[in-house]
Amino acid sequence: MRDGTADDQAPRRGGRVVPVYAVTGGRTRSAGKELPVEALVTVTHSGRHAADLQLEYRTILGLAAAPVSLVEIGAALQVPVGVARVLVGDLADAGYVAVHLPQVGGDGAPGPEILERLLEGLRARSG
């Protein structure tokens, strides 16, 4: 899957042999939610036992054995985040993964409770 040829249909550097829209059936967005790039994905019980999925889906389910973000999934599959978003949306619709969204307040920013925990965690890391 590495070292795609220069005449890949989807213009990008490096890359894949199959054009990305073949993976997603031509869709660039999944129905409904626009997941942020940092949304975390974890495999569900039924996802662990899912059979007969195409390679990209299986790869995502494997990655999501531990919490993994949309952006990491895109990097691992070597596809743009928009493509990862569609694939994760499919798996979520099928009940194979759970998606964990950022917790933001009315102003769109993380609330003080989360920020306090982040601060505590970062301080604990400094020597």
Next chain:
Amino acid sequence: MRDRGELYPLKILVAGGFGVGKTTFVRSMSEIPPLLTEQAMTAASVGVDDTVAVPDKTTTTVAMDFGRITVDESLILYLFGTPGQSRFWFMWDELARGSVGAVVLVDLRRVDECFPAIDYFEDRRIPYVIGVNRFPGSDAHSEADVRDALALAPETPVLWMDAREADSSLRSLVALVEHALSRTAVAG
């Protein structure tokens, strides 16, 4: 079984001009190997990027550094090195939404290159701190000089740091979160 476990993703942007140390910062902090993500550029950005318009909305992609810090069992922080040029602002909008804030890295030999980032975060009231990355001569300037040159608000933190050192980068993240928290206290 962690299917039901609460998980909270968070993100911080690392911004600034070309070659100011964004990639170095992200890599010094990240627990995962350096990774690049690609963002599709949509038709809206085609005009400024001089790419040829094609029927397919997605015309090209740009690469962007990101890193990950597992803060505790349920908090995972992502760092995004955001390209400084204004033609990438379409990416900033998605990244900035819901973010804790930004570390704006500055090379004092080329201060004007950080102005687009500062303006961007000021306009959107997104918390940011200034990280003066240590390049030759950066210690010769006082904090007052830097504040003056960047026209900073008095409450905006300014730190001298070295993006190559994890502890130094970590201190700027701590300063940013403290700053973001102080703003929520004021707003509340």
